[in-house]
Amino acid sequence: MKRIILVGKPNSGKSLLFNQLTGLKQKVANFPGVTVELKSGKFEEFELVDFPGTYSLSSISTDESIAINQLHAAMSDKNTCLVVCNLDATKLERSLVFALQVQQLAKQHNKSVVFSLNMVDQLTRFSHQIDTKKLSSQLGSPVYALSAKSLEGLSEFSSALKEHAKHPETAVIQCPTIDNDQSARAVKFAKELAKEHAINQDIALKQQNSLDSFLLNSVAGGIVFLAIMFFLFQSIFTWAAPLMDAVESGVGFLGELVASQLSVGVVNDFLQDAIFGGFGAFLVFVPQIMVLTLIIGLLEDSGYLARAALICHKPLSLFGLSGRSFIPYLSGHACAIPAILAARTIESPRKRLITMVTVPLMSCSARLPVYALLIAVFVPNESYFYGWVNLQGAVFFCLYFGGICMALIVSKLLNTWMTAKDAATDLPFILELPSYRLPHWRPLMYKTINSGKQFIYRAAPIIFMVSVIIWVLGYFPNNGDLGSSYLAYLGKVLDPIFAPMGLDWRYTVAILVSFLAREVFVGVLGTLFSIENADENINGLAQQIQADGLTLASAIALLIFYVIALQCVATVATLKGETSKNRYSWGIFVFYGVLAYCLSMTVYFIIT
């Protein structure tokens, strides 16, 4: 299939254009050997590939250099028939600097270029219009004005794009000269063009600046920031609850349906306990992961995330981190793996290392099932202040906050231990504050659905396998008598490790198995309790644990253990890949494990 590549500056409306052109049938591919995400989708009979946004074709950080190398490779590929370069009409000069570099690169590879002048709806508000005909002739490539948001000019663009892709010779670059000093020439030429075409910057930025003067205010901005963070954690609980209930009753309904169709016996027990009990207990938490992704996506697309990084820069720098560490930290609440990769944007190698090593302390979505289960067991579902503050949500917030505090303490320690020898190579902190925008539902919806799918794909095989193995060990040899099973025997041998915390062998097994991946904890307990309570009505797992009599002190100790311990093989592997040192992968794994054990033990003894 012939390929069209889409490039552009970050925050230039490129993702939305990509979504509008391809619809929601996209696939996200990690190209072999690299972890830069390239989204591709079908546009008519062509493959459209969305490249990560970069500011320039000369790289300054690791992630940029990977994206740029990929772009070079795509440019020289003979299947690539056309390059679409997206311009932000409200920030014409900056877009043009990049566009001219892309144009020169494309010319070297004999590729045709089309420019999409995006976000013109923002200009019509100020009754400003860009003469695309003139701009086309000056740039030497066709320019199409459009808005991926208001859909203005989009159908014209997509039919033109189809024609250009079929006949790339219609968009052959006709720009005059290419000299060696690419960057300086591009900067100068962009300035000339912008002077002629661009909207007065003060008018375009007026709204943004007045909002910023409020949102970046030391007092008001701080309050808004905290309120947003609190709202984020509340909503994980309250918004996701109906969805989770729906999944739970769906799984329960299926379970009953299957049970009624099959005769009583081992097969029926297996399906009930291992599949619906173990695996089903885990599926319930997928909606929470999607809600979290949705809110982080909302913050990102609205432009607030960059402000949050700015607000956090000073406080985080006290702990040896950068404002940019905020983004890995925040996405670490969804999953540590992309967060560790996101740390590549951190300018200084040392701050990057500290960020990567501490990201696993953020309460990732795999911890959610464990927190949610234990909170449901112990914390009453009560609301105060007309339903704005939910007690379970508040406990949730405390757990998340505890993880963050722990990360900051560890960062500070690491920062004092590491010498300042590489401080000289530190790159400084500079960040563009993008314009505020109302997020568009399309890319957000895609991102949200995808996060759920990815989580299931990644975690499901291991949870499924563990559920089956645990069920086999727990069911045999005496067909369903857990107390005399192989697993009970094994658990009782290992029990002394967690017995001082008031936990019996079932929890010990669940904890030890969850060193593979935390969320397995819920699956294992789900399987064990369903074997045990096979004769009773199928209640939620939380009620079963409640009835079983887990003490408050043990539950708190367990929660603390899960806040700190690095129970995720995939994270350790990612850390090893990114740092290429065992010290920072397995070393950290052991360190957090020991720390978690000691702290939870201490807390247990203090409470009792």
Added chain:
Amino acid sequence: MTLWELPKKKQARVTKLDDSMTSVLKVRLNEMGFVPGELLTCMKRTAFNGPLVIQIQDCVYTLDRQLAENIAVE
């Protein structure tokens, strides 16, 4: 004077990017709009010597003290 010393709501012109910075970084700053002669405005200074917010041409950036001290303005 340096960009760090520029008071809030005041404008200045970039005069020089300090030579202590690597050439890669200087090229990037050029591409971001920090070219000698360019007019910039300090939009905001944050508490406790936190990062500055400046507007240069059509973009708003935030940058920290370390970088701002390496950009000469007048």
